[in-house]
Amino acid sequence: MMLKSVNIPESIVLFILLLFVTIDLWTRPLRFTDEVLPEHWNVVTVFLYPLLFLIFYIVSRPLYFPFRSRSHRLILVSLSYLTLHTVFFSSRPATDAPFSLFFLLTTWMFLIIVLSLSSPLFTHWHRFLFLILFYQALFLASYALLVSFGQSYIPIDNLQWLRIGPIALPQLYVGEQGSFLRLASLTNNPNAFAAWLVPGGLMAWIEALRAITTSAWRRLFFFGVSLTLIFGGLLASASQTGIYSFFLLALLTTVLLLPSRRLRLQVSACYIIGVAIVLAALSLKPGLLLRLISLNGRLDLWQAGLAASADRFWVGHGFGAATTGLSEQLGEETLYTFHSTPIVFLYEFGIIGLLLYVLCFSFILFRLIRNYRFDDVESLTLLLLIFWLLLLQFTESILIRPSGFYFIWLSLLAYATFRRDTPTDSTHT
Numbered sequence: 001m002m003l004k005s006v007n008i009p010e011s012i013v014l015f016i017l018l019l020f021v022t023i024d025l026w027t028r029p030l031r032f033t034d035e036v037l038p039e040h041w042n043v044v045t046v047f048l049y050p051l052l053f054l055i056f057y058i059v060s061r062p063l064y065f066p067f068r069s070r071s072h073r074l075i076l077v078s079l080s081y082l083t084l085h086t087v088f089f090s091s092r093p094a095t096d097a098p099f100s101l102f103f104l105l106t107t108w109m110f111l112i113i114v115l116s117l118s119s120p121l122f123t124h125w126h127r128f129l130f131l132i133l134f135y136q137a138l139f140l141a142s143y144a145l146l147v148s149f150g151q152s153y154i155p156i157d158n159l160q161w162l163r164i165g166p167i168a169l170p171q172l173y174v175g176e177q178g179s180f181l182r183l184a185s186l187t188n189n190p191n192a193f194a195a196w197l198v199p200g201g202l203m204a205w206i207e208a209l210r211a212i213t214t215s216a217w218r219r220l221f222f223f224g225v226s227l228t229l230i231f232g233g234l235l236a237s238a239s240q241t242g243i244y245s246f247f248l249l250a251l252l253t254t255v256l257l258l259p260s261r262r263l264r265l266q267v268s269a270c271y272i273i274g275v276a277i278v279l280a281a282l283s284l285k286p287g288l289l290l291r292l293i294s295l296n297g298r299l300d301l302w303q304a305g306l307a308a309s310a311d312r313f314w315v316g317h318g319f320g321a322a323t324t325g326l327s328e329q330l331g332e333e334t335l336y337t338f339h340s341t342p343i344v345f346l347y348e349f350g351i352i353g354l355l356l357y358v359l360c361f362s363f364i365l366f367r368l369i370r371n372y373r374f375d376d377v378e379s380l381t382l383l384l385l386i387f388w389l390l391l392l393q394f395t396e397s398i399l400i401r402p403s404g405f406y407f408i409w410l411s412l413l414a415y416a417t418f419r420r421d422t423p424t425d426s427t428h429t
Contacts, residue, residue, distance in 0.1 A: 009059045010121055013113070016056045017125055018132070020110050023048065025404035046102060053109040060116060071417040074363060075111065078356045082107070085349055089318030096320040103319065106402045107410065114414040122415055123378070129408070130203060130381055137200020138226050140193065141233025148236060194234055194242025195392055195405070198249065201230040202384050205250055206377065209257060245391040249384055256383070259374050298339050298395060304329035305343035309350075316350035322397070341393035344400050360413055365390070367416035386412055 023045065086104055090097040117125065204227040211220035234242055251271050258264045308325040309316070317325060322337060322344045338344050345354040368383045389409055392398060398405040 010124075012059045013056060013117070014121070014125055014128060016052050016059075017113055018128065019052055020049075020106075020113070021129075021132075021404050021407045024106070024402050024407060049106055049109060053113070056113055071363070072115070074360060075115075075413060075417060078360055079107065079111065081353060081356055082349070085315070085353065086319045089316075089321075092318045092321065094321035094324040095318035100319045103402055110407055110410055111414060114411055115417075119418055122418070125411070126378065126382065126415070129411070133196075133199040134203045134226075135200070137197045137230050137233075138204075141197055141200075141230045144193070144233050145229065145236060190237045191239045191241050191396060192398075194237040194239035195245075195396065195398070197230050197234045197237070198242055198246045198392075199385060199388055201227060201234065201246055202249055202253060202388070203381065204230060205253055206257070206381065209254070210377070241392065241395040245388065248391065249387055252387065253380070253384060256372070256380055257374055300330070301326070301337075301339050302343055305338035305340060305347055309343070309347045312350065314350045314352060316346070316348045316353060319348050322347050337397045339396055341397050341399045344397040348400070361390070361393075361409075364409075364412050364416040368412070382412070382415070 083104055086100045089095055090100050114122070114125075204223045207223040208220055208227055211217070211223060231246075234246055237243075255264050255267050255271070258267060304326060305322075308329050325347050326338060338347065342354060342358070345357045349357075364386055368379070368386050372379045372383050374380070385408065389399065389405065389412075392405070399409050400406070
C-alpha cells in the first residue's frame with residue numbers, strides 16, 4: 001500500500017529499503033550467526049547487498065541529502081569510530097574479518113539510503129514498516145500456534161519452562177517446526193520469536209483501543225482477534241523478555257493515549273502501585289522473585305561480560321569477539337552471547353564505543369519523546385518502537401549485529417537527526 005506513488009523512483013527506493021531489512025531478517029548467513037541456513041546464502045547475501053545499493057544509486061542519482069544538520073555529525077563520528085575500530089582489530093584471532101567487513105558494508109549502505117530520504121518519504125517508510133511488523137507478528141503467531149498442535153512439531157526436551165506461581169508454560173521453539181520457519185533467522189530461538197511479536201502486538205493494541213473510542217466495531221473485531229493470536233503466540237514462546245516487555249509497553253501505550261497530562265500521571269501512579277503489590281506478593285515465595293528478575297541466569301552472563309571487559313576496557317577486543325570472551329569466562333558449554341547489547345558493545349568496542357552507542361540511543365529517545373503527541377499515532381508508534389528496543393537490548397545482544405533489529409535502530413537514528421523545521425521537498429529533482 002505504501003509503495004504506491006506517482007513518483008516511481010521513490011517507490012523503488014522504498015522497495016529497496018524494505019529488501020535490506022527483510023533479507024537480514026530472514027536470511028542471515030550461517031557463517032556469521034548460529035542459524036540453520038545453507039552455506040551458499042553467504043555468497044548470495046554478500047553479492048546481493050551491493051546490487052541493491054547500485055540499483056538505489058541509479059534510481060536516486062545523484063545522492064541527495066536535503067537535511068544537513070549538526071546532528072548528522074553524531075552518526076558520522078559513531079560510524080567512523082566503528083569503521084576504524086573494525087578495520088584495526090580485523091586481524092585479531094577472536095574476530096571474524098569477513099563478518100566485520102560485511103557488517104561495515106551493510107551499515108554504510110543502509111545509512112546512505114535512509115539519510116538520502118526526504119521527510120515525506122521517510123514518513124512513508126515508517127508507515128510501511130509498521131504494517132510489516134504487524135502482519136509479520138500476526139503471521140508468525142498464527143503459523144506457530146497451528147504447527148504446535150500438529151504432528152510435524154518437534155518438541156525439545158531441554159528447553160526452559162516459564163513458571164510463575166501455579167502457572168507453568170513450556171517454551172515453544174518455532175525454529176524446530178519444519179522447513180519453512182526453520183529457515184527464518186528471526187525465529188532461531190524463542191526469545192527472538194517473542195521479540196518480533198511484541199511490536200506487532202502493540203500495534204494491534206493501539207488500533208483496538210482506537211476502535212473502541214470511535215465505535216468502529218469491525219476494526220475492533222479484526223484487531224481484537226489479531227491481538228489474541230499474537231498474545232497466544234507470545235505466551236507459547238514462554239519468553240520472559242517478550243512477555244515482560246509486552247506488558248510494560250502495553251501499559252505505557254494506554255498511558256500515552258490519554259489526552260490529559262494530569263490523567264496520565266494518575267494512571268501511571270495506579271500502575272506503579274499495582275506493580276509494587278505484585279512484586280510484594282511474589283517475594284513471599286522464596287526464590288521466585290529473584291529467579292524472575294535474573295531472567296533465567298542472565299545476571300551471571302552480565303557479570304561475566306563485565307569481568308571479561310576489564311583487561312581492554314578502553315578500546316575493547318574487536319568486533320565478533322564476544323563469543324570467545326564468554327567461553328573464556330564460563331567455559332565452552334555456555335551460551336554464545338552475553339545477552340546484553342551494552343555489555344557486548346563494552347567488550348567488543350570498549351568504553352569509547354559504548355559511550356558513543358549510549359549517546360546515539362539517548363539522542364533518538366529524546367527526539368522521539370519531544371515529537372510525541374497523544375493524537376498522532378505515528379509519533380506514538382515510533383516512541384513505542386524505541387522503548388521496545390530499549391527493553392530488548394538489556395536482555396538480548398541484538399543491536400550490534402546485522403539484522404532487522406539493527407536496521408530498525410539505524411532507521412530511527414537517521415530519522416531523529418531530521419530537523420523539525422526541514423522543508424518537505426522531494427528527494428528527486
